[in-house]
Amino acid sequence: xxxxxxxxxxxxxxxxxxxxxxxxxxxxxxxxxxxxxxxxxxxxxxxxxxxxxxxxxxxxxxxxxxxxxxxxxxxxxxxxxxxxxxxxxxxxxxxxxxxxxxxxxxxxxxxxxxxxxxxxxxxxxxxxxxxxxxxxxxxxxxxxxxxxxxxxxxxxxxxxxxxxxxxxxxxxxxxxxxxxxxxxxxxxxxxxxxxxxxxxxxxxxxxxxxxxxxxxxxxxxxxxxxxxxxxxxxxxxxxxxxxxxxxxxxxxxxxxxxxxxxxxxxxxxxxxxxxxxxxxxxxxxxxxxxxxxxxxxxxxxxxxxxxxxxxxxxxxxxxxxxxxxxxxxxxxxxxxxxxxxxxxxxxxxxxxxxxxxxxxxxxxxxxxxxxxxxxxxxxxxxxxxxxxxxx
Numbered sequence: 001x002x003x004x005x006x007x008x009x010x011x012x013x014x015x016x017x018x019x020x021x022x023x024x025x026x027x028x029x030x031x032x033x034x035x036x037x038x039x040x041x042x043x044x045x046x047x048x049x050x051x052x053x054x055x056x057x058x059x060x061x062x063x064x065x066x067x068x069x070x071x072x073x074x075x076x077x078x079x080x081x082x083x084x085x086x087x088x089x090x091x092x093x094x095x096x097x098x099x100x101x102x103x104x105x106x107x108x109x110x111x112x113x114x115x116x117x118x119x120x121x122x123x124x125x126x127x128x129x130x131x132x133x134x135x136x137x138x139x140x141x142x143x144x145x146x147x148x149x150x151x152x153x154x155x156x157x158x159x160x161x162x163x164x165x166x167x168x169x170x171x172x173x174x175x176x177x178x179x180x181x182x183x184x185x186x187x188x189x190x191x192x193x194x195x196x197x198x199x200x201x202x203x204x205x206x207x208x209x210x211x212x213x214x215x216x217x218x219x220x221x222x223x224x225x226x227x228x229x230x231x232x233x234x235x236x237x238x239x240x241x242x243x244x245x246x247x248x249x250x251x252x253x254x255x256x257x258x259x260x261x262x263x264x265x266x267x268x269x270x271x272x273x274x275x276x277x278x279x280x281x282x283x284x285x286x287x288x289x290x291x292x293x294x295x296x297x298x299x300x301x302x303x304x305x306x307x308x309x310x311x312x313x314x315x316x317x318x319x320x321x322x323x324x325x326x327x328x329x330x331x332x333x334x335x336x337x338x339x340x341x342x343x344x345x346x347x348x349x350x351x352x353x354x355x356x357x358x359x360x361x362x363x364x365x366x367x368x369x370x371x372x373x374x375x376x377x378x379x380x381x382x383x384x385x386x387x388x389x390x391x
Contacts, residue, residue, distance in 0.1 A: 094162075100171070128142060163178070199347075208229065238367075247310075258294065261285070261287075
């Protein structure tokens with residue numbers, strides 16, 4: 001490349017730059033940033049020609065005879081200009097930048113992150129009314145109005161990160177989304193582990209009885225609720241995460257059925273479901289089985305059980321789809337029983353809450369893979385109404 005960019009330019013100076021292999025004149029005048037494409041290929045001879053044109057413009061600015069229409073300086077009709085100092089040039093689409101940014105991030109992120117986060121952001125981007133970087137304010141307003149606030153804030157953070165990357169890659173000259181996310185103030189929100197609304201022991205037992213009886217199944221349906229009774233009991237009796245239960249294999253359970261080793265979870269990725277080694281907050285977790293749990297496992301363990309066989313397979317012998325379970329069975333049963341709907345994840349909160357009647361919070365934390373601090377803060381501290389004893 002023959003063009004060069006010296007140190008900090010003086011006011012009214014015109015720089016000669018390479019833009020996609022062709023020479024471009026860049027300068028500011030009257031609060032506007034101009035980009036003049038000479039149409040010349042970057043070569044020693046053409047660079048000298050571009051310098052002559054740059055000198056002509058500098059003189060006209062100095063002697064106050066600058067032609068703001070730029071017609072005087074255009075060697076051909078291809079020369080262009082932008083209209084705002086803060087504008088992005090050369091003009092590129094946010095969609096194009098995002099696509100390149102995703103490819104940059106892909107090797108650095110897990111498949112789960114790409115599926116659960118960046119694919120969602122890509123869908124948000126497709127909904128935008130414009131992909132024009134010069135209309136960042138309009139984009140922000142649309143995002144805040146049409147996307148849940150927490151997700152909107154995250155999306156704007158990612159758009160800003162995308163533009164920061166594009167700047168360092170030489171694709172744009174400024175980040176129009178800089179600082180936008182910080183302007184959004186979120187109300188206090190709850191994550192899945194903090195959204196605690198457990199069932200009572202009586203509600204738990206009613207739910208399990210309904211699963212087992214098949215009494216809410218459509219008469220003509222070959223699909224039976226009772227197939228999922230062992231899984232539902234297991235969720236209520238262990239407090240494990242649904243993703244841990246559906247990935248459980250018989251090799252993870254001791255031969256005498258006294259100990260379970262939770263070591264993996266079924267997760268969503270861009271290419272479908274896959275088993276991820278390790279758990280959400282730890283590598284593995286040992287769980288001792290009481291008589292009730294041993295009886296459950298004994299009742300479903302097949303003869304000549306293969307180590308890699310799923311403990312809770314679907315009707316077709318594959319991984320259970322918890323979304324289908326929730327929508328086709330779980331919601332129906334709760335509605336028929338007149339029990340307020342709670343997420344399937346509340347089976348975990350139910351176990352923890354009930355276990356605190358019998359075990360110390362530190363022991364419950366070890367059983368379910370949370371820290372004692374989480375148990376104390378979210379469960380033990382809110383478990384029962386306060387009362388003043390006689391003393």
